[in-house]
Amino acid sequence: MAASDTTPFPLVEMQAAANAQNEWLALTVRVGGPDQGAALQQVFGAPDLLTAIAPLDCIVPLASPAILGAPLLALMPPSRVIFAIDAGVLADQALVKQTEALHEAGYRVLLDGQSGEGLRLPPTLRAVALDCSAGLPVARGGKYQVLSLFGPHLAYGVDSAVRFADCVEAGFEWLAGDWPLHPAPNAKPHDGTSRKRLLALLGLLARDAESRELEQLLKQDPALSYHLLKLVNSAAFALSTQITSFGQAINLLGRRQLQRWLQLLLYARQQPDGMANPLLPLAALRAAQLESLCKLQGGEREDQDIAFMTGVFSLLDVLFGMSMEDIVGALGLAPAAAEALLLREGRLGEQLRLVEQRLPAPGQLAALGIDHTQWWQSQLHAYHWAIQVGRNL
Structure with missing residues (x-):
């Protein structure tokens, strides 16, 4: 796991995703920096990660699937790794095909964010990850819900007990945020x-x-x-x-x-x-x-x-x-x-x-x-x- 002097080990933001009963189901592992692919190679190349967090799954947010070369994917077993890919890829057919190929290879894929106006959601990509820090962004029939999609869905930025309850009602199965630190006023x-x-x-x-x-x-x-x-x-x-x-x-x-x-x-x-x-x-x-x-x-x-x-x-x-x-x-x-x-x-x-x-x-x-x-x-x-x-x- 030792990092070289010239290339320090990347800083990794980790946060648990829980279900409606507050039980941890997965960990979001977010790696930034100018070369996300190289950073992920270091993180998943270290032998400890998936062993340490077992049996939880690992959710990896990505701006684009283009960084996922064969050597990197070899370190990321489909049984343990879920990709949350920016919904902006729907505007590029080549990136859509790469995203669908991940699904066909056995990976679970979440589209992160709302798709642009007029963009078609591929039938194989029907699970979403949404930033709910400012509220529930999907409105249907006067109620916020994602139940029309297959799921399971991830709500992140869930930073209050009230928002947690709203997201559960809307159909999110995975929830990540700081709601435990901000209980309901009537608790x-x-x-x-x-x-x-x-x-x-x-x-x-x-x-x-x-x-x-x-x-x-x-x-x-x-x-x-x-x-x-x-x-x-x-x-x-x-x-x-x-x-x-x-x-x-x-x-x-x-x-x-x-x-x-x-x-x-x-x-x-x-x-x-x-x-x-x-x-x-x-x-x-x-x-x-x-x-x-x-x-x-x-x-x-x-x-x-x-x-x-x-x-x-x-x-x-x-x-x-x-x-x-x-x-x-x-x-x-x-x-x-x-x-x-x-x-x-x-x-x-x-x-x-x-x-x-x-x-x-x-x-x-x-x-x-x-x-x-x-x-x-x-x-x-x-x-x-x-x-x-x-x-x-």
Whole structure:
């Protein structure tokens, strides 16, 4: 995976696409730059990508199919790769034929954007990807919908819970955007008793409390207790004997892993509608990438734990519907973590800013001594971990 000194590894923007139940189904892998073909050759030529994100599919946005030569396509198996090709290709019959040839070769193809006036949509290309950041752009019969096309369809730029609901109603099966960070205004946060208990549990974890103190608090929270026992009995641990008590669970996981899983289990609490919590994989993603960056830059194990915890806790204000100041004040966190969460300052805070952006500028990475290959490695590690968390919680 190592990049040469003269040709740094490309920066890759990655974002999950979920279904209407908030379950991740695919990852959009967007590579820009003046030579998109060469950049994709580097990304897919590295052996780790498709393995790390399995079993998710990979959606690759393209301006034109012309960049897809045989050597590049050989790295992109049709069973795992979906192309989202700019709908502007419909104005060029040669590009239309190349796009149809991809379909005939077994690739799934999404036409990205609305086709120009008067342009015919080929019968084999009936799935779309649409930018819905400014609203739903397809209007039929007074309602927004894409149900007349075959699909499955991708809506991206879905940046609010209201837009998410609209896109689902319109017939989009895949949705990508920041809607988990912007819940509906009428969404109910955790009740006061539950919130106090959860903050107390986090406080115990932060100060490395005795296991028996954790057990006593866990016994007061049936939902969190259920999720912990469900986790340790899941396929992730492949045990031959069922775990039935908190003491067994704590001994099995070990202190360090117990802390990490309990931090993430906060996001796994049952939702009123039974849907998965969309914040869970995002918290896992931030935590794992911050930990990976710390490790790649020589951070000690304790520093890696603080980085991981900072990533998990960075979404608690959204989860609880309360200010980060109140949350941090209740937890007694390490100064580096508190500074990062409250101000996005200090080295850890600056790295949290990068992780939140998804595609930082090269200068931002250089300022923190992070080369492009390190950033790519941290991305792969983080997505692999977040996918596993989403499947096991």
